[in-house]
Amino acid sequence: MLQTAPRRKKSTASRAAPHERFLEAFRWMLLARTLEDKLVSLYRGGLITGGVYVGRGQEAVSVACGLFLQKGDIFAPLIRDQAGRSAFGEPLVDVTRTYLGSRQGPMRGRDGNIHRGRPRDNQLAMISHLGAMVSVTVGVLLAKRFKREKNFVGLSCIGEGGMQTGSFHEGMNLAAVEQVPLVVVATNNHYAYSTPNDREFACHDLVDRAIGYGFEGYTIDGNDLTNCLDVIGGAVKRARAGRPPQLVVASILRLSGHGEHDDASYVTDEMKRQPFARDCLKVAEQMIVDLNLVDPETLREWREDAAAQVDQAIATAQKEAAPEADQEDWCAVSTRRIADQIE
Amino acid sequence: MLQTAPRRKKSTASRAAPHERFLEAFRWMLLARTLEDKLVSLYRGGLITGGVYVGRGQEAVSVACGLFLQKGDIFAPLIRDQAGRSAFGEPLVDVTRTYLGSRQGPMRGRDGNIHRGRPRDNQLAMISHLGAMVSVTVGVLLAKRFKREKNFVGLSCIGEGGMQTGSFHEGMNLAAVEQVPLVVVATNNHYAYSTPNDREFACHDLVDRAIGYGFEGYTIDGNDLTNCLDVIGGAVKRARAGRPPQLVVASILRLSGHGEHDDASYVTDEMKRQPFARDCLKVAEQMIVDLNLVDPETLREWREDAAAQVDQAIATAQKEAAPEADQEDWCAVSTRRIADQIE
């Protein structure tokens, strides 16, 4: 069974032989897909309140974001990053507890779905306002430099929609000014909610933003796990080695609604026929089969293993109590003495 | 005497022979410098409350911003754009009335110094928050398109410091998405207040931002009036002709404090020795002398004429009454019926 507890030791991924790394990544992708499929069915069954946001089709990019980070590195995932979160070390129960509103989850029912995180374990808890987490990641890296830590990087995710926020711009520029070891992975999944690229930006290629900030820029085909691992792995390595901040722009199609409430009927058929519209998980699996990297039996076991882990995480969360208003500490500041003065 | 009332007819500049255009520009520069020198001495003499912000050293860039705009075009100047404002048609008394707090100025004592404008005459009144006026300019252009106007452009000014605001980024991107005929002229005067370029941005050249927005980008030497006129004139022409939005980045040194309260002691000697640190007005005058474009007598007359206009504008404003609190309409909304309900 794959280790899903927060990893406190160095990931093997960065040093592993390419095909081992590929297979490890594939398993995280499979786990994320299995989990999210299950969350979707719980949502459809009325068992999840609020929204469900999944990363279907974006697992290859996302897993590469989580996989190369080591102890001491900082990760700022966004809404389509289940694969990366898991690879980074987020326990599955964190996800199910948050979605199912268990009092024992990291957000304790106070926040839901994808706004979760464990800042103490270097996984930032995103706010909804897109773009805002880039500068926060920069700040963590600044602090690490102040504290004379060595060998650290930060990785912050964004969608092509979020790249148009002012907050994103300021964060990117600040990263370059401070020359912190930051990797920004931008996934152009061709829509921001229902809005297609032509109403989002008008440059030829979003990677052309890199030069204007003083970042190094790379593009990847988000369908192709090998490509994702190579390029994002390379970017992480370069940032760690002291190169300027790195921007990686991936191209992909979101293979779900914006959230599960959304039928995505605005996605055109033409769009669905584009090469970037393939399912990266299927592509990766096909490659495993074609190259005979593992036998079908093993693949089947992995699948079962993922399902078992997901079932267990859900069962655990479902057994747990919901938060109750009268047991809640209704206080937004931590300083007890001051808290007591705020009614 | 130069026409300083708002020009409602087509400027001659765009069609004039190069050296006539140069001379017209020079005269506006001279007027701006003369005016601002005078404002500075009034400020030093304690006759102006608040701050005085001048465009010393930036007149060549600025004048080119105002000079090619025609009736129906829209201008969003910033704090160092006296030359451009005058060339666009701002009457000198607007300036002196605002600085001297006359009740008859366009801001009627409600706002001061460089935050003035006449939106009805297509000269936007900047707010202090840098970057904010780019999207406003985009909006005016959008409206003109809605109204099926033809042949219009907008020009919005920014400093290299203001380019780092989120607001600027959003405005630029929106301009490109909407494909409005916008020219953005960014003046890198090497400082944002006391902050040198290396703490402002880390890209090699700010013009490299153009491609990331889908703008066309150009650079100019802000000392060289001919270059300013050619490139900004060209950008205005291209925008008017339906090319994508245009970004022009000028290089120059601010030859004053940030405001007149600031002695700019942080400007290094090395900086003052850079080629971009020359005084564009002197360079232009030298060229007039060298090429014998006008005789020394004419130059002297122009100088006297500028001084006379400035003196008159100041004398006018000084004679006028200040606003009085008890005659003021203390109401921030225009709808009378509603205003009466807001105490």
Place this chain on the structure above:
Amino acid sequence: MSITYLEAIREAQAKLLRDDERVFIYGEDVGGTFGGAFKATKGLAKEFPGRVLNTPISEDAMVGAAIGAALEGMRPIVEMQFADFSSTALNQILNNAGTHYWRTNVPVPITVRLPCGGTKGSGPFHSQSMESIYAHYPGLIVMTPATVEDAYTMLIEAVTIDDPVVYCEHKYLYYHLKADKLPTEGGLPTGRARIAREGRDLTIVAYSAMLHEGLAVADELAREGFETEVVDLRTVKPLDTETILASVARTGRLLCVGESFPWGGATAEVISRVTSEGFHLLDAAPQRVNAKDTPIPYHPNLWAAHRPNAKTIADKARTLLRE
């Protein structure tokens, strides 16, 4: 036939687009076949080609552009996807739109629609009520319609008014609130509150979704023998002090209910005005009920306790009536 609060907002926009060519709609996902996160502009892009436009995720720029367009004679309606995201447009709203008329004598007729307020499971960033922040600054009119009729007529008036309007529409009311039909005439003028229910023992002042909690409490108290007058503010700025004072003059008791955070804001403003201007009218200490002073929780159990509700309001009302 019946029409919801949300449909009224859509119909008002359809009418505005139909009747006034200066009107256009600008915001994230408002256009295309989609029609907005809440479908408040559903079908409008098709019916009015080129006038219902998707924007990039750039709240500051979309408001900036609306300001520019308004200066040039248009009547833009900006839809924020959620009120909460208007925090990133706040500078343009407060410092640009809000100051413009005062500074230049040229008004800025923009309408910014804010889908406000809490719904179950929406959490800290999709539930906020921001009227108190916008009302604090000068230069803005802040509408908080509580009925289907007002949602309709006030949105039309918002776009008609020459000044910038922040129009706070409540997401909980979108589907929950229905009327038989849309009004064919304008409603009360902007800035006038409405007596939603008459009574003589207690005045409850409320607005937006809290009006309905207030009305429910009035029903409940009626069964206990108390007659509660309920005032619907309709706009929190301007605030109709006169109508409130007249009500308090009748009842002698004031309870003010708002869904936003407890420090400052609309309820504090109402109580301040009433006590400053109508102190002698009060027979008991005026009270208020607000949300709790924490971010708005995601979990329904917590959310239900965070916002004022019929129970917490009724409890407070009973204490007040006993005094």
Place this chain on the structure above:
Amino acid sequence: MSITYLEAIREAQAKLLRDDERVFIYGEDVGGTFGGAFKATKGLAKEFPGRVLNTPISEDAMVGAAIGAALEGMRPIVEMQFADFSSTALNQILNNAGTHYWRTNVPVPITVRLPCGGTKGSGPFHSQSMESIYAHYPGLIVMTPATVEDAYTMLIEAVTIDDPVVYCEHKYLYYHLKADKLPTEGGLPTGRARIAREGRDLTIVAYSAMLHEGLAVADELAREGFETEVVDLRTVKPLDTETILASVARTGRLLCVGESFPWGGATAEVISRVTSEGFHLLDAAPQRVNAKDTPIPYHPNLWAAHRPNAKTIADKARTLLRE
């Protein structure tokens, strides 16, 4: 020897940098030889190399970065060049710093310094007081020091506290206010108001620069035979209702003065609390004086009338005393 309010702020920062290696200062023009638009960090960059850092003009990012650094164990102080520009950082302050502890159980110890308030000729964008906006939202502590001593001890406490603090320093007090020396011990705890002057006829509640207008009025009224108690709030959030109520219990009359805009805000909150919790203590209608409901005017003639001043406050006080 004497020390100004501004010097106290500088000295507090010097001490913090000296005593705590987690502290750094971040903001526009704070570093180099310059030391900030108001010189509040003058000399500190040289004395503490690498710890007083200029930022690009990016208020959102500078607060975002401070949040990140705080999560990683630092104690950043962010200087806004003027409070007014914090509108572009408001989202990070309210929605990121303000919600973080509630959401994740991890507090965010940042201090955001806001040079607030009006000075002659500064106009609409360099004069604002924003305490009421920050106090409205949960999760923030909002300090408004009115004395040199408080400027010093409260800034030190702000940085020491684990929660985000919005520290509103008043630009008018920078040079106008002087003390003999800096305190060697801490002041009153955060959240505790101070009786700045004792009296028994009237309570004036004020904070920041308005404290001094309040004290001037108290002097004036003393000559007319009235004894005015003046309460300095020190922090507008938390608000020390207890101290205010105790004062009103002594005087029976309440006048609340604030420099920010009149709708909502600190004065409304004070009056609401006093009337809700201490209605029976009041012998007359509580009153307030705020700035006018327009942007802050540039011209000194207009500015002087826009803000509350000793004359307008005294007028209101006299009316109140006559009731």
